[in-house]
Amino acid sequence: ALLRADVVSIFPDYLAPLRLSLIGKAIDTGLVELGVHDLRTWTHDRHRTVDDTPYGGGAGMVMKPEPWGAALDAIVPAGSATTPRLVVPTPSGRRFTQAVAAELAAEQHLVFACGRYEGIDSRVMADAATRMRVDEISIGDYVLNGGEAAVLVMLEAVVRLVPGVIGNPESLTEESHAAEHDGLLEGPVYTKPTSWRGLDVPPVLLSGNHGAIAAWRRDQALERTRRVRPDLAPSPLDGVEGVVVGVA
Numbered sequence: 001a002l003l004r005a006d007v008v009s010i011f012p013d014y015l016a017p018l019r020l021s022l023i024g025k026a027i028d029t030g031l032v033e034l035g036v037h038d039l040r041t042w043t044h045d046r047h048r049t050v051d052d053t054p055y056g057g058g059a060g061m062v063m064k065p066e067p068w069g070a071a072l073d074a075i076v077p078a079g080s081a082t083t084p085r086l087v088v089p090t091p092s093g094r095r096f097t098q099a100v101a102a103e104l105a106a107e108q109h110l111v112f113a114c115g116r117y118e119g120i121d122s123r124v125m126a127d128a129a130t131r132m133r134v135d136e137i138s139i140g141d142y143v144l145n146g147g148e149a150a151v152l153v154m155l156e157a158v159v160r161l162v163p164g165v166i167g168n169p170e171s172l173t174e175e176s177h178a179a180e181h182d183g184l185l186e187g188p189v190y191t192k193p194t195s196w197r198g199l200d201v202p203p204v205l206l207s208g209n210h211g212a213i214a215a216w217r218r219d220q221a222l223e224r225t226r227r228v229r230p231d232l233a234p235s236p237l238d239g240v241e242g243v244v245v246g247v248a
């Protein structure tokens, strides 16, 4: 397999959708290997305890280090040829972007540690960092109850970038956030019929004039980006020769 991904969670069933659709097919064809593990496998007490009260006080519970240490020891083979990357989903991590997805897609082995409650005892990350690269990553500025849904999001973005997973690689470069798009959002798209419920497909798309179509699409992309994501829109002087602004 080009990519192996291991996910550790106290709700392994939450990761079942990874076996569906595009990721499922990548697993079935052997391009991607997936392991989903129940953290409680590495508990030894009657109640299979994974959490405890936080030192220093405060609300909520913190995940105990021992089960995580044992889980990572079992999943990451000692002295393996390639050092895996440990991804810890957390709202306090660095932001997941298309560039981070591409970075992760280039790895051979990803391990995802799904925390619940107020997070995982920080020594787990400190200890893991002696053997692997550790990345605490957030998928956005909102709070989830656990990392599982974030792992579904991240793996969907990552696996489709693994070579061979998408049949037509051109569709990888033609979408929103692709570098080829100059960082603009993709504009509206249309298919048959040409008229539907009184709404017509923009005539330029039926013109056969490829130059005019490309110019129209660029214009639509720019308009949409300015309207819904002004933070991504190019500044008016972008691309004007001889003018350089905002460079440190």
Ligand code: 6GU
Residues within 6 Å of the ligand: 088, 089, 090, 091, 137, 138, 139, 140, 141, 142, 143, 144, 145, 146, 147, 150
């Ligand atoms: Cl990656 N995990 C959790 N638990 N909450 C989040 C998140 C991740 N990203 C945003 N909120």
